[in-house]
Structure formats: C-alpha cells, structure tokens
Amino acid sequence: MGGCTSKPQKPNPYALRETETDPTQIPQTPQSPYTGNRKDDVIAGKKSPFFPFYSPSPARFLKKSPSTPASERSRNSTPRRFFRRPFPPPSPAKHIRAVLARRQGKKEAAAIPEEGEEGAGDLDKRFGFSKDFASKLEVGEEVGRGHFGYTSAAKFKKGEFKGQQVAVKVIPKAKMTTAIAIEDVRREVKILRALNGHSNLVKFYDAFEDQENVYIVMELCEGGELLDMILSRGGKYSEDDAKAVMVQILNVVAFCHLQGVVHRDLKPENFLYTTKDESSELKAIDFGLSDFVRPDERLNDIVGSAYYVAPEVLHRSYSTEADVWSIGVIAYILLCGSRPFWARTESGIFRAVLKADPGFDEGPWPSLSSEAKDFVKRLLNKDPRKRISAAQALSHPWIRNYNDVKVPLDILIFKLMKTYMRSSSLRKAALRALSKTLTADELYYLREQFALLEPSKNGSISLENINKALKKHATDAMKESRITDFLSSLSSLQYRRMDFEEFCAAALSVHQLEALDRWEQHARCAYELFEKDGNRAIVIEELASELGLGPSIPVHVVLHDWIRHTDGKLSFLGFVKLLHGVSSRSLPKVQL
Numbered sequence: 001m002g003g004c005t006s007k008p009q010k011p012n013p014y015a016l017r018e019t020e021t022d023p024t025q026i027p028q029t030p031q032s033p034y035t036g037n038r039k040d041d042v043i044a045g046k047k048s049p050f051f052p053f054y055s056p057s058p059a060r061f062l063k064k065s066p067s068t069p070a071s072e073r074s075r076n077s078t079p080r081r082f083f084r085r086p087f088p089p090p091s092p093a094k095h096i097r098a099v100l101a102r103r104q105g106k107k108e109a110a111a112i113p114e115e116g117e118e119g120a121g122d123l124d125k126r127f128g129f130s131k132d133f134a135s136k137l138e139v140g141e142e143v144g145r146g147h148f149g150y151t152s153a154a155k156f157k158k159g160e161f162k163g164q165q166v167a168v169k170v171i172p173k174a175k176m177t178t179a180i181a182i183e184d185v186r187r188e189v190k191i192l193r194a195l196n197g198h199s200n201l202v203k204f205y206d207a208f209e210d211q212e213n214v215y216i217v218m219e220l221c222e223g224g225e226l227l228d229m230i231l232s233r234g235g236k237y238s239e240d241d242a243k244a245v246m247v248q249i250l251n252v253v254a255f256c257h258l259q260g261v262v263h264r265d266l267k268p269e270n271f272l273y274t275t276k277d278e279s280s281e282l283k284a285i286d287f288g289l290s291d292f293v294r295p296d297e298r299l300n301d302i303v304g305s306a307y308y309v310a311p312e313v314l315h316r317s318y319s320t321e322a323d324v325w326s327i328g329v330i331a332y333i334l335l336c337g338s339r340p341f342w343a344r345t346e347s348g349i350f351r352a353v354l355k356a357d358p359g360f361d362e363g364p365w366p367s368l369s370s371e372a373k374d375f376v377k378r379l380l381n382k383d384p385r386k387r388i389s390a391a392q393a394l395s396h397p398w399i400r401n402y403n404d405v406k407v408p409l410d411i412l413i414f415k416l417m418k419t420y421m422r423s424s425s426l427r428k429a430a431l432r433a434l435s436k437t438l439t440a441d442e443l444y445y446l447r448e449q450f451a452l453l454e455p456s457k458n459g460s461i462s463l464e465n466i467n468k469a470l471k472k473h474a475t476d477a478m479k480e481s482r483i484t485d486f487l488s489s490l491s492s493l494q495y496r497r498m499d500f501e502e503f504c505a506a507a508l509s510v511h512q513l514e515a516l517d518r519w520e521q522h523a524r525c526a527y528e529l530f531e532k533d534g535n536r537a538i539v540i541e542e543l544a545s546e547l548g549l550g551p552s553i554p555v556h557v558v559l560h561d562w563i564r565h566t567d568g569k570l571s572f573l574g575f576v577k578l579l580h581g582v583s584s585r586s587l588p589k590v591q592l
C-alpha cells in the first residue's frame with residue numbers, strides 16, 4: 001500500500017504505556033488468605049446441596065439481596081484472589097451472585113417476577129429429547145459437578161456408538177424452577193448440537209430425558225479442567241505454553257462468534273483437556289449461559305462469572321466482544337499467575353472491571369515480551385469497539401507465528417463491510433486514505449481475511465465469494481443467529497467486485513486504530529492523502545446529509561469546525577468525524 005509523504009516517527013506500537021496503572025486499582029496485596037485447599041472450596045462453592053438450579057436473569061441483577069443468609073453470602077460472594085508467591089490456588093470462579101439467585105428463582109433477587117417466571121407447577125418440562133437413556137447408556141463414576149447438576153463417565157450399550165466412553169451431564173428437572181431455567185437447558189443443547197464439529201469444542205452425541213433429568217451426552221474429556229492444570233503448574237506459563245492454550249481458546253471462540261454464538265462464561269473451568277497429556281487438545285464445554293446473537297444485536301442480561309465479566313456486560317449492552325474480554329483475563333492469569341481484576345467482594349470486582357487498569361509493572365511482566373503485553377492489553381480494552389476480535393487476536397504478532405496458526409474468518413469483517421457499503425462516497429474516500437496508512441502488522445490480518453474470501457486469488461471478491469466462504473464455515477447456529485440474512489446487506493456487491501485496496505478501506509476498524517498510541521499520526525497521515533485526492537469543497541447541508549443529520553439540528557453551529565473556512569473543504573476534525581461515520585446520536589447534546 002502507498003505511504004504518506006511524511007512518515008512520522010512512530011513509537012513502538014507494542015511498548016508498554018507509562019500511564020497503565022490506574023490509581024483506582026484495587027490493592028494487589030492479598031487480604032483474604034485462601035485456605036489452600038481447593039477441594040474445600042469446591043465443596044463450599046460447587047458441591048453444596050443448597051445450590052439449586054439457576055436460570056438466566058435478564059434484568060435487575062445488581063440489586064442487593066439483603067435477605068441472603070450470611071452463611072450463603074460468604075459461600076457465594078467472597079471471591080478469593082490468587083496469591084502471588086507461592087502460586088495461589090484460586091477458587092473456582094463463581095457465577096455472578098445475583099444471576100445465580102435469579103437462576104435459582106429466588107424471590108429476593110427481584111421483587112418483580114420476570115416474564116416467564118411462573119409457579120413451578122405450571123412449567124412444561126418436556127424437551128422432546130429421546131427417552132431411552134437407561135437402555136442406551138451405562139453410567140459410571142462422577143467426573144465433575146456444577147451448579148446445574150453433575151457429570152459422569154458413561155458408556156454406550158448399543159447402537160452406532162456401542163462401547164464408546166462418553167460423559168453425561170445430568171441436569172435434574174427438580175432444579176428447573178423457572179421457565180427461563182428450562183429455556184436455558186433447551187438452548188444449551190441446541191447450541192451444542194448446532195456447533196458440533198470444531199476440534200476445540202466438546203463433541204455432542206445426543207440429549208435424553210426422563211421424568212427426573214435431562215442428560216447431555218458428550219465426548220469424555222479425561223484430562224481435567226484447564227484451571228487444574230494452571231494450579232498444578234503453580235500458575236506461571238512460559239509465553240510459548242500460554243500461546244498453546246490461547247490459540248485453542250481463540251480458535252473455538254472465533255468459530256462460535258462466526259456462527260453467531262456468544263459463550264458468556266469463558267473461564268479456565270470451562271476448558272477441558274482430552275487426555276492427561278498436557279499436549280492433548282483443549283475443549284470448550286458448558287454452553288449453559290450461551291446465546292445466539294445477531295450481528296447487529298446487543299444483549300443486555302448480566303450473566304457470567306465475576307472475575308471474567310466484561311465491562312459492557314455490566315453496562316448491559318454487549319455482544320461477542322464480551323467473550324474476548326474473558327479470554328484476556330485468562331491470558332493475563334496464564335502469563336503472570338494473578339487475576340487482573342480483584343477485590344474481596346463481588347461489587348468490588350465489578351468496580352475494578354469498570355474502572356481499574358490491570359497492572360503490568362510487577363513481576364513477571366517486566367521480563368515478558370512487549371508483544372505479550374500488547375496482546376493482553378488489546379484483549380482487555382474496556383471499550384468493546386476498540387477491543388480486537390478473537391480472529392484478530394490470532395493474527396497478533398505475539399501469536400501468529402506460533403505453530404502455523406491459521407487465522408479464521410472473522411465475523412467482524414462483515415459487520416464493518418456492511419457499514420462501509422452504506423457510507424457516502426466522501427466517507428469511503430476518507431476510509432481509503434486511512435487504509436493507505438496501515439502498517440504491515442495491520443495489513444497481515446486483512447490479507448488473511450481477503451484470502452479466505454477469495455480463494456481463487458484473482459485479486460477481487462464478489463458476493464458469490466462471500467456466500468461461498470460463509471457456506472463453507474456455516475453450521476446450523478448461523479441460521480439461528482440470522483447471519484445469512486445480514487449478508488443480504490452486502491448485496492450491492494452483486495454488480496461489482498471489491499479489490500484488496502477497497503477491502504482494506506471497507507474492513508478496517510476506525511475505533512481499533514484509534515486505540516493505538518500512533519492513532520494521531522495515522523489520522524494526520526491519512527488526512528494528507530485525503531487532501532490530495534479525496535477532499536473537495538463541501539457545503540454544510542451536504543455534509544449534514546452525509547452524516548444523516550435531520551432538519552431539526554442546527555447544522556451550521558454543529559458542523560462549523562468541520563469545514564475549513566478558507567476553501568470550504570473538510571477540516572482535519574471533520575475528516576476524523578467522517579471516518580467514524582458520526583451520527584446525530586454521537587453529537588454533543590447541548591448543541592442539538
């Protein structure tokens with residue numbers, strides 16, 4: 001790609017920023033010594049007979065529950081942190097307490113009953129699953145336990161899988177006390193069934209039911225949870241070992257996101273090794289909180305586990321980027337052995353997630369590569385628009401050369417292309433200028449995506465290419481999340497093709513570039529290029545219509561600084577605003 005005439009001296013994009021530590025950071029000194037016995041904790045947190053079934057709670061989660069007994073409060077709500085030295089055995093990440101309460105159908109969690117929260121007696125607990133569990137499978141010993149129920153090893157007694165060792169997650173119907181809880185189980189099975197086939201996702205066999213339980217039959221992972229592996233290693237991973245874990249997590253999560261599924265409960269407990277061998281494959285499990293999400297949809301229910309929850313989830317407006325945040329938390333833990341956001345109470349953790357910047361100054365961070373730190377920081381960007389996607393993370397310089405990593409197709413590309421296709425020609429020209437300032441690292445990802453869309457390598461992509469690429473990767477989940485409908489918004493490509501230069505302009509994320517230290521230089525450089533062959537005299541009314549500003553807005557006041565008075569062309573400020581595709585919503589209210 002062409003460059004700017006005056007290439008600015010750029011600081012190392014991956015260097016540590018000095019302002020990283022936020023004074024509001026929660027103190028890192030451990031104050032709540034952990035017993036050191038994870039089993040105790042598991043018993044306290046997971047095996048308690050007092051943990052009834054829970055269901056997703058769409059609203060009012062953060063409401064305190066004053067009537068929760070103290071004994072239960074301490075069991076459910078006092079998360080402990082990792083010790084630095086010796087490595088702390090962390091407690092398993094608990095689900096967000098209020099979510100749990102809601103899922104349990106506890107009345108005190110929300111004074112107003114949720115939609116679908118009928119009396120347990122009226123609930124229809126028929127799932128339409130096969131009824132012949134007992135005749136088909138022989139259940140062996142218990143291998144794990146969660147809030148829902150327990151998981152046992154089992155063996156197929158007959159049929160095509162005769163003799164096959166499997167795992168069965170048993171979910172008692174008695175614990176399904178709300179319609180939402182029932183819907184959760186339905187969705188967990190639907191998602192597992194739909195996504196089946198990815199090598200880092202637990203293989204699904206079948207679901208059964210009888211009067212008492214639902215049975216989810218899946219591949220048996222004999223190597224235990226990633227959490228146990230982290231503990232047994234004393235918490236520290238070499239960068240290469242952390243990469244081996246990260247590649248697998250990112251791969252399966254990028255796959256889920258492409259299918260329109262957001263996991264919403266990513267944490268080391270929910271990744272299992274296939275065998276005891278650490279080099280065996282990691283499998284994502286537990287889609288109990290997962291949901292379908294359309295590309296232009298925002299979810300609003302606060303679900304997940306406190307340590308791993310993304311800030312925008314707490315703000316109740318999120319999508320697939322929330323999973324990437326959780327992966328950032330896992331990456332941080334793998335690389336340094338501490339949690340990035342910690343406090344002794346759940347609300348303290350939320351405060352840290354919303355306000356504090358994770359520390360990168362204490363050991364071992366100074367001895368880790370600048371790429372590793374940059375990788376984690378980009379996953380833990382508090383602004384979901386600036387956070388990189390799972391597929392982008394796989395093309396990050398820290399990881400992309402590890403073991404021949406393949407960058408998967410990224411759903412983000414389609415979202416950005418859709419916005420581009422709807423943009424005015426002036427904005428397209430601005431984006432094109434910006435795309436010419438991209439560095440080799442940024443182009444790497446775009447080249448990979450372009451190649452996935454255009455396997456015949458004839459230099460440009462058509463709508464047909466996009467359809468084919470998606471079909472190749474599509475599962476049934478994609479239908480549910482209506483990604484194929486969404487693609488009809490790219491239908492203007494029916495009559496033309498898009499070359500790589502235009503693709504770069506269409507698929508670059510202005511917000512992500514803005515998060516870089518060198519953004520100002522990118523933007524200045526792009527403006528210079530735009531001046532040469534994109535900028536033109538523009539009348540304020542025209543600009544207002546480009547930006548979709550309605551007649552009720554005093555455009556002369558609002559857009560005054562966006563146009564250069566000397567020649568009526570776009571000013572630098574106007575150029576940057578145009579890049580963002582500013583709409584009336586993002587203009588300051590006082591001026592409107």
Ligand SMILES: Nc1ncnc2c1ncn2[C@@H]1O[C@H](COP(=O)(O)OP(=O)(O)OP(=O)(O)O)[C@@H](O)[C@H]1O
Pocket residue numbers: 143144145146147148149150151167169202218219220221222225269270272285286287288
């Ligand atoms: N396929 C499997 N193979 C082996 N063990 C498994 C398998 N699936 C689940 N387990 C074990 O059972 C535990 C609980 O399973 P899972 O997380 O699906 O249950 P849950 O009730 O949804 O739990 P949570 O409280 O985390 O929401 C896992 O952490 C794991 O140790």
Ligand SMILES: [Ca+2]
Pocket residue numbers: 146269270286
């Ligand atoms: Ca789990």
Ligand SMILES: [Ca+2]
Pocket residue numbers: 146148265286287288289
């Ligand atoms: Ca679960």
